[in-house]
Amino acid sequence: MKEIVGESLARRLVEWGVDTVFGLPGDGINGLMEGFRRHADKLRFVLVHHEEAAAFMATGYAKATGRLGVCVATSGPGAIHLLNGLYDAKLDHVPVLAITGMQETSVLGSRYQQEVNTTYLYQDVASYNLMVTNPQQMPAVVDLAIRDALAKRTVAHLTFPNDLQVAPAAEDPYRHVSPGTPPASAPLMSRPALPADPDDLRRAVDVLDAGRKIAMLVGAGAQEAPEEVLAVAEALGSPIVKTLPGKHVVPDDHPLTTGGLGLLGTRPSEDLMENCDTLLMVGTSFPYGKFLPGPDQARVVQIDTDASLIGMRVPVDAPVTADARLALRALLPMLARRDNRAFLTKYQKAMAEWREDMAALQDAGRDPIAPQYLMGCVDAAATDDAILTCDSGTIATWAARHWTIRGDRRFYLSGNLATMAPGLPYAIAAQHAYPGRQVIAFVGDGGFAMLMAEFLTAVRHELPVKVIVNNNNSYGQILWEQIILGYPEYAVRHREPEADFAAWATACGGYGVKVKRPGDVAEAVRAALAHPGPALVDCDVNPNEPPMPGKVKYDQAKHFTEAFLRGQPHKAATLATVARDKINELRS
Incomplete structure (x- = not known):
């Protein structure tokens, strides 16, 4: 049997170390699917129910493993569906290869059914973006796309017309010059860590040594340097x-x-940013400039492997383009150790008080159930190497404040895109990558409902993910954003009947339990986490629980009050919740 282009693609992916492709078949990629089938012993295809989930899974896989994530979709609507997950990968700087189908070359431009110019469609999201038109381009363009995605930590895209997918891989219909045949051995890519320039380090030391009240801000770019971060701090x-x-x-x-x-x-943390005179940023270009020190307040040192991200939010006095681990290791012996710990001690005391306040909000006696308590139960019952994935919305607040990183725990969410619905697909990808670890998706009812069919994917692929649905029957974050802007809420709460996602989990063949009473939460969470297969807890929480900022600004309080004076629905329940939260904090 002659090797077709679809098989050549699959073989090259395997040679690059790819072992998993997330996707959904269609008549626009039948040739590619045949190639995957011929290499099914080495390349696992995870069949999903929506292409958006496939892209989220590829992104989640890349985030959890640091390896290339790969997703595939058919032409037209399938390719369109991938985009949200691909933008998540692009904005959070993780390597993903998207593969799509295209109509036969003979009908391109004829307004054929489902004809979408995916190279135009993907030109913003994909750094490397190509329609393959000749079998002789294989496998060189696969190498180029993968190298681009890995080197730039971004999205690459290849689209294959139908007739090309099934063409013999050795065919040269146009007798064009070949782009070059890569060696038969497994492809290699050199990715040495980038050391810091000595002059950059000296400038950084000058800034840091002159500071009296120093703060560090660390991001995902520092995740391979925890020991160095702690040593420098x-x-x-x-x-x-x-x-x-x-x-x-x-x-x-x-x-x-x-x-x-x-x-x-x-x-x-917010107080710290308002009072520091020096800021050391490591592996982050934190997107919310209003929470960073003002330009006349603090001098800034920023370390990042990508020079284009340095100085995006605040003026930087000492830029250091380097790998975080190498830069911090080189910086450490050059720094003068601070014996005066008064500034640090001040914030250690403040943080101890904050932890007490957060613990007080995890009140088992509150009815309706406090979402903080639900997250607290998950935190208490989860293993020390558990992976938590999270959707965007109010649930991100509860996870950020009540999921405790300890041991080898991990935490993943859509950072810069802040899209809804990746929590479950992320969890499926992480569980696939780490079958021996506990993986928990903490999601809202809104985000879960968007891609809830993927729970069935977990069951069918025997992936024992645990899903905790924080069910407030509303789009909670949008509700509070409306209020903070000074508007009464509108169109953010769902009508009856309330969804019973536990019934869906059971119907899929998984474990499902519905929780409505505070006294049942802890045991329901423990039982779900102990279940050997996919499990889901659908917990009805207080729909009027506000995700209050750590430090409420005057304008936020003013708009909140104005919205209530204009006739805010659910006024009494919301005010009662806020008052109860403050009472609990004072009692702690």
Whole structure:
């Protein structure tokens, strides 16, 4: 049997070390699917129910493993569906290869059914973006696409017309010059860590040595350098603030950290940013500039492997383009150790108070159920190497504040795109990559409903993911954003009947339990986590629980009050919840 182009693609993916492709077949990729079938012993195809989920799974796989994620979709609508997940990969800087189908070359441009110019469609999301038109381009263009995705940590895209997919791989219909045949051996790619320039380090030391009140802000780019981050913070007497994608860089219970920053962050972290005179940013270009020090307040050192990300949010006095681990290791012996720990001690005390406040909100006696308590039960029952994936929305607040990074725990969510619905696909991808670890998706009812069919994917592929649905029967984050803007809520709560996602989980052949009473939460979570297969807890939580910022600004409080004065629905329940939260904090 002659090797077809679809098989040549599959073989080259295997040679690059790819072992999994997430996708959904269609008549626009039948030739590619035949290629995957011929290499099914080495290349696992994870069949999904929606192409958006396939792209999220590829992104989640890349985030969890650091390896290339691969997804495939048919021409037209299938390719369109991939885009949301691909933008998630692009904005969070993870390598993903998207493969799509295209109509036969003979009908291109004739407005054929489902004809969509995917190379135009993908020109913003994909760094490498090509329609393959000659078998002789294989496998060189596959190498180029993968190298681009890995080197730039972004999205690459290849689209294959139908007739080309089934063409003999050795065919040369046009007798064109070949782009060159790569060696038969497995492809290699050199990715040495980038060391810091000595002059850059000296400038950084000058800035840091001159500082009296130093803060560190670390992101996902520092996740391979936890020991170095802690060592530098200890030398500088600096508290460590973490971005949400960088949550697992440093344990949450470590005495040097003040937790997250921004609307989902902590009060000590926000205070710290307002009072520091020097900021060391490592592996982050934190997108919310209003939470960073003002240009006249603090001098800034920023370390990042991508020079284009340095100085995006605040003026930087000492840019260092380098790998975080190498830069911090080189920086450490050059720094003057701080014996005065007063600044650090101040924020350690503030963080101790904050932790007490957060613990107080995990009130088992509140009815309706407090979402903080639900997350607290998950945190208490999960293993020390558990992976938590999360959707965007109010649930991200509860996860950020009540999921404790300790041991080898990990945390993944859509960082810069902040899209809904990746929580379950991320979990499926992470469970596939790490079959021996506990993987938990903490999702809202809104995000889960968008791609809930993928729970069936987990059952069919025997992936024992655990899903915790924080069910407030509304789009909670949007509700509170409307209120903060000074508007009464509108069109953010679902009508009756309420969804019973536990029934869906059971219908899929998994374990499902519906929880409505506070006294049942802890046991339901423990039972689900102990179940050997896919399990889901659908927990009805207080729909009027506000995801309050760590530090409420005057304008936020003003708009909140104005919205209520204009006739905010559910006024009494919301005010009662806010009052109860404050009482619990004061009692702690």
